[in-house]
Amino acid sequence: MPDPIAPTEAALALSDVVKSYGGKxxxxxxxxxxxxxxxxxxxxxxxxxxxxxxxxxxxxRTADSGTIKVLGRDPHDPALREHVGVMxxxxxxxxxxxxxxMLRHIASMYAHPRSVDDLVDTLGLASFASTTVRRLSGGERxxxxxxxxxxxxxxLVFLDEPSAGMDPQxxxxxxxxxxxxxxxxxxxxxxxxxxDEAAALADHVVIVDRGRVIAQGSVPDLVGAEAxxxxxVSTLRWSTEARRDFTPVFGARSTLTWTEAAPGHYxxxxxxxxxxxxxxxxxxxxQDLLIRxxxxxxxxxxxxxxxxxxxxxx
Numbered sequence: 197m198p199d200p201i202a203p204t205e206a207a208l209a210l211s212d213v214v215k216s217y218g219g220k221x222x223x224x225x226x227x228x229x230x231x232x233x234x235x236x237x238x239x240x241x242x243x244x245x246x247x248x249x250x251x252x253x254x255x256x257r258t259a260d261s262g263t264i265k266v267l268g269r270d271p272h273d274p275a276l277r278e279h280v281g282v283m284x285x286x287x288x289x290x291x292x293x294x295x296x297x298m299l300r301h302i303a304s305m306y307a308h309p310r311s312v313d314d315l316v317d318t319l320g321l322a323s324f325a326s327t328t329v330r331r332l333s334g335g336e337r338x339x340x341x342x343x344x345x346x347x348x349x350x351x352l353v354f355l356d357e358p359s360a361g362m363d364p365q366x367x368x369x370x371x372x373x374x375x376x377x378x379x380x381x382x383x384x385x386x387x388x389x390x391x392d393e394a395a396a397l398a399d400h401v402v403i404v405d406r407g408r409v410i411a412q413g414s415v416p417d418l419v420g421a422e423a424x425x426x427x428x429v430s431t432l433r434w435s436t437e438a439r440r441d442f443t444p445v446f447g448a449r450s451t452l453t454w455t456e457a458a459p460g461h462y463x464x465x466x467x468x469x470x471x472x473x474x475x476x477x478x479x480x481x482x483q484d485l486l487i488r489x490x491x492x493x494x495x496x497x498x499x500x501x502x503x504x505x506x507x508x509x510x
Contacts, residue, residue, distance in 0.1 A: 205268030207232045207352050207383035208253060213262035215248055222248045224407035225262070230400065235374065235384040237398035239391075241505050245407035246387050247356070253385070254282050254354055267352055278306065281350035283341045283358060289329045295340050296325035299347065306348040315343040318373055320366065334361030342370060346377070353377075355386035359393060371397060391498035401497070405505045419495045430468040431499055434490045435461045436480065445479045465499055468492055 208230035215223040223245045230236035240246040251257045253264055255271040264271050267279055282288075290298065296316065303309035316322055319339045324332055332340065338361055345353055358374070359367040374384060374397060388394055394401060395415050403411040403418075411418060439460050446454045452466035464472070473492065480487050 209265040211263040234399035236400045237394040240404040281345035281353040283345035291330035395497045432464040
């Protein structure tokens with residue numbers, strides 16, 4: 197029988213995976229590969245099918261058709277249990293047990309677990325070690341769930357919103373630990389709504405919508421950093437003291453698109469140069485309109501995501 201963590205296999209490979217509920221395809225011929233020893237981020241709007249896809253990969257659900265290989269094996273293969281770690285968004289933890297007690301119990305199930313004390317120190321679990329899970333905050337549960345997913349020294353870890361609800365210090369600790377383990381050869385597949393998290397961590401990004409992969413690649417590839425021969429694509433962001441229609445500023449420029457991201461907050465994407473910024477500020481001066489904030493940034497992963505999946509709420 198082949199080794200379930202044979203180095204010749206990708207960490208995760210999906211081919212034409214389909215999953216339907218009530219006759220509706222939630223996952224529609226999903227195909228992508230998560231390389232070994234890398235961090236792969238799965239991004240998509242709510243209802244895009246990413247959670248169902250990952251649950252099929254974790255063996256929590258069974259795909260209707262298609263092929264899923266986790267470390268070269270079927271997701272339901274018992275041989276994978278000691279090689280795969282899973283961190284669910286809601287933690288999936290027993291609520292009546294104390295945090296440290298639970299972590300030590302999970303560690304006892306493995307022949308060569310990670311040091312509980314090291315995880316407690318790295319993830320800052322000591323302050324709530326004797327607290328029952330039901331009394332933990334959302335961020336504390338997330339840190340405990342991450343420790344539980346890592347305690348068995350898995351080769352592949354599935355992370356669902358790994359830093360949701362965490363304060364900046366906790367997020368930094370979690371990101372640092374994930375990057376450290378990636379350096380040791382651990383593979384990660386994570387889903388997140390935080391574009392800065394995906395941009396900071398991911399080696400490979402898969403964007404899904406309506407059950408299908410619509411784009412994938414490294415962050416530089418997706419934001420178009422390789423297109424050095426074309427016009428620079430940047431994002432202009434500004435906010436004003438009152439709402440306005442900025443079509444008079446940008447409507448005549450075919451290389452620019454603008455949108456109101458939130459009331460009084462705007463973005464324009466395209467070939468942003470000094471003339472564009474000057475035109476905006478001069479127009480606002482003529483309208484006696486105060487610009488509260490103004491910044492120009494390179495095209496971001498969030499810009500790509502919104503362009504591909506749509507900017508309207510569903």
